[in-house]
Amino acid sequence: MLRNDATKLSLILLMTPFILWIVLLIILPQLGIGYLSLREKLGPNDYKFGFANYVDFLQEPIYWNTLLRTAWMSILVTILSLFVGFPIAYYIAKIARRRSRAALFLLCLIPLWVSDLVRAFGWIVLLRETGIISGALQSVGLIEGPVELLYNDVTVVIGLIYTVVLFMIVPLVSTLDGMDNSLLEAGYNLGGSRFTVFRMIVVPYAMPGIVAGCIITFMLTAGSYLTPILLGGKNSMWFTEQIYDQFITRYNWEAGSTFGVLLLVFTSFVVWLGLRLTGQNLASTVAKD
Amino acid sequence: MNKMKLLATVSALVAITGTASQAETLRLLTWGGYAPDEVVRLFEEKYPDIDVEVTFSNNEEMIAKLRATRGAGFDLAQPSHDRIYAAQLEYGIYKPLDLSQIDTSVMQDGLLKSVKDNTTIDGEVYAVPHQWGTSGLMADITKAPDINSWDDLCDPEYKGRTSMRLRRTILLGMAFSMGKDPFAAYGDLAEYQKIMDEVTEKLIACKGNIKTYWSGGDDLSNLMLSGEVVASETWDSTAYKLYGEDANIVFVPPETGALAWIDTFAIPAKGEADDAAYKWINFVLQPEIVTMMSASTGALASVKGSIDLLPDDKKAAVKAAFDDAAIENLKFFVNIPAGIEDIEGKSLERIKAASQ
């Protein structure tokens, strides 16, 4: 009896931080945001309950265009991250020696040691018109005059890939690491070419990791703020910036909350769609034991 | 006036640790540069039982923070004079000042009157002036000698070589340069909408001419010093600082008049250290502190004879920029009535979203 109580107590103690975290930092703020988004502002200190903020969103092409643009570019970043991250993850998990694996992993982590802001400034120093790359290209004679590499979508995509690719690599390495080499050898032995083995064995095996990585990178990208704004400059147009503008510069918390809810719903929808298309589910990927 | 954003964690920390200690704590919500370490040190020496904690922010974030807590978490804030009235009416985030506690005799009468007029609600005064400055133009005179109007930033001669901050200042400046008076239209939202529509069109057409929109003083300084940008909308303080590094970069008051703002002292509604706040206000208005403060902010204090209290390099920069006529021509920001910021916000969004 005593023992049983002690077990119960320790279970409660273990669960408490998790439940507090979920309730206080995730559920309550979301409810607050949801509530705010349903308040229509009639005048100073005068509100009524309704869906006007959502209607406003749909009626303003700038808003939903920005959301679609953000989603589309996030998908692009996710796909490119997969292409960049997969060979790296494969090398770390399957080709590199055990000993150098930790070092390689650490190398991938280094970008996380500095803040988003510093990383973005790093890119600015490299890519600006009077920056290092432009200068180097001029000094080797590849280009005549200075060239501006900032403030366009390509730069934004590259900067975002740099920021999120690690979150693609980690789940990939952990799934690929669990793959027995004999599966590959069996694949060759039974007559598969490199491509067949990759397509029919490696990719299906890594699918939970691929999907988990894609979900994480997509969510991170769609929710990122500094990188697209600093690298995109006058043409950045990222949905999080709209949210910031509504909350901060326009004092319009109701619209900001509406946008927040819409971003959450929309990105969740994209993830759901992605899972449906790849025939995976959350339990088999992100929550994989 | 080096406006910079600081991480929210700082303010969270300030809020958490604010009340506990035995000594009184003065929690300051202000602009970057408005609380230089040296001044804080001298203040704490004079009042050993007061600790000063500083959070750097800007107008929008100051109001957003105070609104989120309904005026709690800070003991003294420094928004611009046109950001008091509407915010107080709508959110009630400030408390009235006890003017008897402040030595207003040292303040320039015009500025004091202007701030009082703008921030009086039901006979109560909510703010007094601290520093003032202007927004105008900045140009490298060797590369862009002809800049003297807001719309010169859209001159194709400088294509890809100009910059501006995509905020309300440029909307107002551009309206003036188009021969409108946006402040006069504040009372008539339809009229104001019309003006803003024209300004928006102009700025969208201008977008291709702009290299990028700057977002902070450091950002702008880099663009100017590297020569990537030769002319820009600017805060005068940033221009003065750059003048110190490169005498070719000068502040140019636009021909329609530089737009003048006054940063004020206001006490948040749930401030817990009013005495300390008043002590700080009086302390930083002393002449020797004013000099230190201006060296750090680059802006002019609202005390009498403030130009003479500037450090020498800043004095030279101000004199290079302003003559008496330009000072006469200053356009002070006017209180923003409700609805205006919505119109402006929509305009800014349209400009940002437009492809060049």
Added chain:
Amino acid sequence: MLPLRAAPARKESLMFDLESDKITKRFGTFTAVKDVSFEVPSGSFFSILGPSGCGKTTLMRIIAGFETPSEGDIRIKGKSVLGSAPNKRNVKMVFQHLALFPMMNIGENIAYGLKCRGENRTDIKRKVTAVLDRIGLPGVEEKHVSQLSGGQKQRVAIARCMVLEPDVLLLDEPLGALDLKLREHMKIELKQLQHQFDTTFLYITHDQSEALVMSDNVAVMNAGRFEQIGPPEELYNAPKSAFVAGFVGDSNRFSGKVSAISGGEARITLANGQEVLAGIDDKALFLGAKVDVFVRPEAIFITRREKAAADSPQTLLKGVVDSLLFNGANSRVLVRLEDSSLVEVDHRIGQGEDRFNKGEAVLLGWEMHAGQCFAAKG
């Protein structure tokens, strides 16, 4: 039904499905496989038996094409395959942990190789169904790998290779992961499958009983070399080296010096002064050479000392029963000799003998040719 191998090819008498010609493999300074040559006749079951680390897995990987030999040649059906990539060799492999693809169901696993070969859908479906019938698991196509038992997985792994009609099937200790009971069962089943498919099997194991039970021929491998190749009975009854004598089957080992040689017989004096007799094949043995004598437990007679008869075998050792090891038909008596070494002897209960009791004084003896004598190492 699977189309059977064309009969005429099998009739060519000198046709070997697999030949290894002086294969050597070095990793840096370490030589894993030294000068190994052997031939596997069509349709036979050939095992390579050796302790772990002896190089047998390397040899198998060379045959499969995952490693390139430093010297020598591998021929399949008479043609060298060294120039062919692993996926081009008609040698299929059953891996130690089977390597069934976990993301495919059973049918897809078996169809994989056929798909790689580019066969059409209807053929694939037909062949998959046929091979599953053949291994006694009809209709499991849709099942997931994890739904099968260990033995069923084993059969699927073999079927996955056999559906491709390989020239040689390699099996890399495939029974290692199974529990004992199942392993015993699978030994027999494997042998039957081999008969059924009529394909050449090359089986690698460290378990001598697996090798002996299933194989037509066994090669005993040690430290990168083949010690002896031959049918199981030959290895058991006529080992050619001390290693084979010790490794294949159970043996008691006695160390001593040759004190007399006459014809095929040697008299050996053990360390404790007792003498034993053994047959010798090795011409290099000389008087006074240090030797080991190996005697199988079942070749040793055990009698109570007081009953010792005059017509007892030539060799007689005195000892005391130390303990009894009951294991059904394989029960043993453990006898401690005077020099305190232990000897295992078969305990033939119910063959007119009483049970022995602990502490009883006994005599041990064996027929002269039951003892195998080899020069001692070191």
